[in-house]
Amino acid sequence: MAQDAFEEIAETFEFLDDWEDRYRHVIDMGKAMAPLEDALKVPATKVDGCASQVWLVPRIEGEGPGAVFTFRGESDAMIVRGLIAILVALYDGLTVAEVLDVDAGAEFKRLGLDAHLSAQRSNGLRAMIQRIRQTAATARGA
Template structure:
């Protein structure tokens, strides 16, 4: 079982009858995010492998496997901005050891995302997950 914000999102998706409603919910999640500062949208925070522009700004509090990962992000595409918000629900606030242990594909599958994203969006989502896992792995070292 994922952390509470993601479980709440799963419950919300269970009440939505069609993918269009779910799609709008993802977009709305992205609209609620605070934009990054201009200086945070730089090459070091940019996620490669996404068709859209994506930046993830991590913050790790503590040291070792119990350090807590939080992050903020932004994209120039509305659906991708929403996917960043979904990943925040899944990962933000977890100890870094749990980030690697979380099966993102299975968890996101509970939302039905993997069935309705284009190949490019799926690749971008996978790239964002890999970046977060890399950040978590480096924080554990």
């Protein structure tokens, strides 16, 4: 089951009939995110595999499977910033064990984004999800 913030996004997407409206909504979510400080935009936080510049900055509070995962992110592409906002809604505040239980592909399919993203954007999204999952797996001790 997805978090409440993600469920709100899914409900909004059901209400928006037109894909242009959905894209605008995704872009607006990205615009609403606070930007990362330049000091956090370093090679260690950069996500490889994305056509645009993407940085994810995770934070783990606690230890083991119960440690809480939070993160911030940014991209130089507005649609990707919006995808990061959706990922925040999906993962932020979960335990690292819960992060690993999330089927991000299925959740994005519920939004219909899987069918409407370019191949490059889809690859970038997968790279961001992989980075999140690797971070959680490392924190969990797997």
